[in-house]
Amino acid sequence: xxxxxxxxxxRRTRAALEASVEHLDGRVRSRLTRARHAALDELRRRxxxxxxxxxxxPAAAFGAAAAVAIVLWAQRAEGPTAIANAPITxxxxxxxxxxxxxxxxxxxxxxxxxxxxx
Amino acid sequence: MTFAQGDGHDxxxxxxxxxxxxxxxxxxxxxxxxRIAQLALRHEDDALDAVQDSMLQLVRxxxxxxxxxxxxxxxxxxxxxxxxxxxRRIVRGRIFAWWPxxxxxxxxxxxxxxxxxxxxxxxxxxGPHARVEMEETMTLLSGFLAQLPARQRQAFLLRNFEGLDxxxxxxxxxxxxxxxxxxxxxxxxxxxxxxA
Numbered sequence: 372x373x374x375x376x377x378x379x380x381x382r383r384t385r386a387a388l389e390a391s392v393e394h395l396d397g398r399v400r401s402r403l404t405r406a407r408h409a410a411l412d413e414l415r416r417r418x419x420x421x422x423x424x425x426x427x428x429p430a431a432a433f434g435a436a437a438a439v440a441i442v443l444w445a446q447r448a449e450g451p452t453a454i455a456n457a458p459i460t461x462x463x464x465x466x467x468x469x470x471x472x473x474x475x476x477x478x479x480x481x482x483x484x485x486x487x488x489x
Numbered sequence: 490m491t492f493a494q495g496d497g498h499d500x501x502x503x504x505x506x507x508x509x510x511x512x513x514x515x516x517x518x519x520x521x522x523x524r525i526a527q528l529a530l531r532h533e534d535d536a537l538d539a540v541q542d543s544m545l546q547l548v549r550x551x552x553x554x555x556x557x558x559x560x561x562x563x564x565x566x567x568x569x570x571x572x573x574x575x576x577r578r579i580v581r582g583r584i585f586a587w588w589p590x591x592x593x594x595x596x597x598x599x600x601x602x603x604x605x606x607x608x609x610x611x612x613x614x615x616g617p618h619a620r621v622e623m624e625e626t627m628t629l630l631s632g633f634l635a636q637l638p639a640r641q642r643q644a645f646l647l648r649n650f651e652g653l654d655x656x657x658x659x660x661x662x663x664x665x666x667x668x669x670x671x672x673x674x675x676x677x678x679x680x681x682x683x684x685a
Contacts, residue, residue: 380681381649384630388650391627392520399533403523406541407515414511414548418504 507552514559515544518651522567525646528634529571539570546570564647564661633683637676640664644672645680 395403519540526536543566551562634642640662647658648669658673659666 378677378681380677380684383684384645384680385649387626387630388521388524388646392524395520395523399523399537402537403519403540406537406544407512407519409541410515410544410548411508411512413545414508414552415504417549417552418507 510556511548511552511559514556514563518560518563519544521651522563525564525650526567526571528631528646529639529642530574531631531635535574539567539574542570543567560651561653561657561660564651564653565663568643568661568663633680636683637679640668641672641676641679644669645676648673 522540522543523536526539527533530536530539543563546566547559547563551559554562634645637645643662644658647653647661648655653661655666655669658669662669662672
């Protein structure tokens with residue numbers, strides 16, 4: 372089998388193995404048939420699902436694009452104040468308040484007093 | 490007929506053709522796959538389970554691949570299943586080492602086989618004499634093959650029995666073509682010494 376001449380051992384072994392699979396008993400043959408049918412059922416199930424996805428995918432993509440467009444259009448219509456009041460802009464005010472909480476009022480006041488000239 | 494209808498019919502035809510191709514493929518390999526699994530696992534039901542799992546896994550993961558790739562992929566999956574079963578056995582053996590049980594037998598196996606009319610039916614192809622002779626030969630051969638290291642046995646069965654070429658055997662075994670040649674020639678050498 373290695374590309375060169377086949378030896379007697381290889382020939383005899385293969386013949387014995389091939390003869391053995393020709394005469395499998397009924398139970399094994401029945402189980403193999405059931406296994407094959409189960410695999411083919413699975414194949415059919417899997418091939419039906421992608422069809423649904425293929426039909427639904429363009430509609431879903433269109434819906435998502437439309438939703439993004441509406442959100443962008445609505446933000447633009449509200450003008451620059453809407454952008455200033457947006458949560459991300461409001462975050463800029465947070466650090467000084469946090470500092471009060473972390474340092475405590477007294478410590479914060481003394482820190483400010485150190486900064487003042489005279 | 491509209492374009493969409495035509496497209497749908499084409500798709501259905503393609504699916505039917507693919508299903509028929511898989512049916513033919515499984516029919517062609519199932520018995521040899523079972524024998525290879527049985528020689529590795531030395532347990533009929535475990536071998537049948539491994540073959541069924543491999544068939545399912547092939548259609549789940551590789552049904553879109555060209556048919557020419559199915560065989561090496563199938564045997565790759567089967568080999569992984571065989572290894573999984575062997576690992577599970579080792580773990581089970583460690584845990585239940587103290588448990589009194591007959592080797593290879595599972596509760597209900599015997600009763601199920603006794604009650605199954607299909608298993609009691611005689612094989613239509615062989616007469617009793619030929620069957621006994623063949624079973625003796627197979628028992629002897631199974632013993633020799635079982636004594637081979639797993640990789641050598643795998644290379645030998647895939648090349649010699651299943652008829653895969655070196656490249657496909659390498660894919661199935663997950664190793665280089667050089668390793669396949671080495672494993673195969675060592676297996677032949679060992680078998681020649683034992684069968685002489």
